Amino acid sequence: MKTPKRLQALVEDGLVDEVIRQLMSGKEATVYVARCGDEIRCAKVYKEANKRSFRQSTDYTEGRKVKNSRRARAMEKGSSYGRKAQEEAWQNAEVDALYRLAAAGVRVPKPYNFHEGVLLMELLTDSEGNAAPRLNDLVLTAEVAREYHRILITQVVRMLCAGIIHGDLSEFNVLVDSTGPVIIDLPQAIDAAANNQARQMLLRDVQNLAAYFGRFAPELLATDYGNEIWSLYQSSQLKPESVLTGHFEHAEKPVDLKGVMREISDTLKEEEARQLAISIRLNRERAR
Numbered sequence: 001m002k003t004p005k006r007l008q009a010l011v012e013d014g015l016v017d018e019v020i021r022q023l024m025s026g027k028e029a030t031v032y033v034a035r036c037g038d039e040i041r042c043a044k045v046y047k048e049a050n051k052r053s054f055r056q057s058t059d060y061t062e063g064r065k066v067k068n069s070r071r072a073r074a075m076e077k078g079s080s081y082g083r084k085a086q087e088e089a090w091q092n093a094e095v096d097a098l099y100r101l102a103a104a105g106v107r108v109p110k111p112y113n114f115h116e117g118v119l120l121m122e123l124l125t126d127s128e129g130n131a132a133p134r135l136n137d138l139v140l141t142a143e144v145a146r147e148y149h150r151i152l153i154t155q156v157v158r159m160l161c162a163g164i165i166h167g168d169l170s171e172f173n174v175l176v177d178s179t180g181p182v183i184i185d186l187p188q189a190i191d192a193a194a195n196n197q198a199r200q201m202l203l204r205d206v207q208n209l210a211a212y213f214g215r216f217a218p219e220l221l222a223t224d225y226g227n228e229i230w231s232l233y234q235s236s237q238l239k240p241e242s243v244l245t246g247h248f249e250h251a252e253k254p255v256d257l258k259g260v261m262r263e264i265s266d267t268l269k270e271e272e273a274r275q276l277a278i279s280i281r282l283n284r285e286r287a288r
Helices: 005-012 068-076 082-103 142-161 198-213 218-222 227-235 258-288
Strands: 018-025 029-036 039-046 112-114 118-122 174-177 178-185
Touching: 005 018, 005 029, 005 039, 005 118, 018 039, 039 082, 082 112, 082 118, 142 178, 142 198, 142 218, 142 227, 198 218, 198 227
Parallel strands: none
Antiparallel strands: 018 029, 029 039, 039 118, 112 118, 174 178
């Protein structure tokens, strides 16, 4: 096929020898199959911000560090340079996450290079050598659904142990290659320790998995891995090999209504006394 404009620089720089075909076009990027020497890889070309349906949000970018202070100020002001820098940071977030997660043993596509806004990475294939399908395109047996759910919960744990939460995990962001589920699409990945939305996003990711696999194995709908995982993480007990039960006991202490009313009453009395003291002081000042 004719080389897309965004991939021309990679061809000229010798990183890509031939663009074979378009693999898919999603809400944030278009992915191509490319030949790089003797290997077949995929090239993820990020769409321009105004052409994406997925919008960057402070929920995702909160806590991300920008080393260059000039870039950070420009991003805050929203200048043209700042918007360009913000877009680069958004793309770099996925590259950084892929390298960190691959090193942590998480099943993600192996990254090879990031050049001119294009991410070159491993092409995942099924047992017949075809491009791996998305999880949502498969019909699963209850047994396979339970196994895939177990694998992905393990991956979520490993990700969190590496300090990362996917933030948009669902059946649409998982490929199934010849050996099982692989997590993809990570530009919105967040730093679990620096983002105030971390717990909420982890719970949503885990709930999305339960809802999907629960279509095939309904008992998964009653699990609560999200709160269990977060509780272990908060108490520094979460390990990649942590054994999970899928159950979590929520602390439900009865409300001490009498105690609450006493605190309210004491607060009101203190405020009345404060106002009285102010009134007396003002009257004395006027009398002088």
